[in-house]
Amino acid sequence: MAGERVPEKITSSTIFVETTATLCLEVTNYLQLTGMGVSKFVSSPALRVGGYEWRIDFFPDGENEDCAGNASAFLTYLSQDVDVSTKFRMRMLEKKGRLPPVASFDVSKRVFSSGPYKDDSWGHYKFVDKAKLESLSQLGDGCFTVLCDVTVIHDSLPVELPFHLERVLGDGRGTDVTFHVCRQKFHAHSPLLAARSPVFEAQLYGPMADKDMGRVKIVGVKPFIFETMLHYIYTDSLPPCPDEGGYSAAAMQHLLVAADRYGLDRLKLICEEDLCKRIDAETIATMLALADQHHCKRLKDACQELFPAAARGRTRGKRVNSAPTPIVTTKLRRGLRSDAKLRRVLRSDKEGYVEMALP
The missing domain is CATH 2.60.210.10 (Apoptosis, Tumor Necrosis Factor Receptor Associated Protein 2; Chain A)
Structure with a gap:
């Protein structure tokens, strides 16, 4: 074909x-x-x-x-x-x-x-x-x-800039920073990242930035989520999902956490809007925990509107399991804290990378 x-x-x-x-x-x-x-x-x-x-x-x-x-x-x-x-x-x-x-x-x-x-x-x-x-x-x-x-x-001329930026991201020309996420590498342009994300700006150009920022190790984010977030940073939209059913609820939850981590407020709202449509008896506990931890008022209001008893810990007379799913475990609470006063810690590791952690 x-x-x-x-x-x-x-x-x-x-x-x-x-x-x-x-x-x-x-x-x-x-x-x-x-x-x-x-x-x-x-x-x-x-x-x-x-x-x-x-x-x-x-x-x-x-x-x-x-x-x-x-x-x-x-x-x-x-x-x-x-x-x-x-x-x-x-x-x-x-x-x-x-x-x-x-x-x-x-x-x-x-x-x-x-x-x-x-x-x-x-x-x-x-x-x-x-x-x-x-x-x-x-x-x-x-x-x-x-x-x-x-x-x-x-009703107006189409905006072509996101398409051209997507192509720039894809072909890798002019990149000056490489992110190591697990065992995968992602090449990007630091000025664009800094312009879009206050966290990347602090990491790449702030007073604590390392002189050699050519290689950066990312911890606490899955490669697929980081790649999706990069696409959003360049194009202001999500890439087509490889799965026929679209992005899973778990993927959107992880993406919301990453968006909160890197100060991408609009992406966070996109994820929040999507998750509001996925609330049911099976996901209510996870959604409430996520909304509380990452200050998602819209998601929390939607949970309380659909399942008022869940806010009190009960649904249809049964105790709601309020224990968070893996995406809101203690480890991620340490690594992905959404408090507005995030402490950004930059350090060099033994491999010569610069690692960013949000303890």
């Missing part, structure tokens, strides 16, 4: 700005894909259109059992935290360019969204008859191209 980028075309009116590009998914041998099974799909490479990431998902045996002998195709929205208005049109061509198209549909207008009730995928359950594809494959080479013209509709 390969994708071919078509240059974006930007048009504007007095009210809206539209950004258009075409996604491409090449099916090199359809007959090899048959029998994959219902709900199994292949995807095009992700393409950035209008400041957001998109891809085509093609289901050779249909998206579900009701597709009745048809292949399905959908446009999938990969970005996070914002609803996007679009127009899109999907079609399928034989790779040799024979006309007419194998399948073609009119333009659809849809709003793609993320979140617990997300609509992040729109398209056609009955995109093309499988028997038609099999017949054309036997007569030809079995190669087809699925195309999707996507138009993202903005």
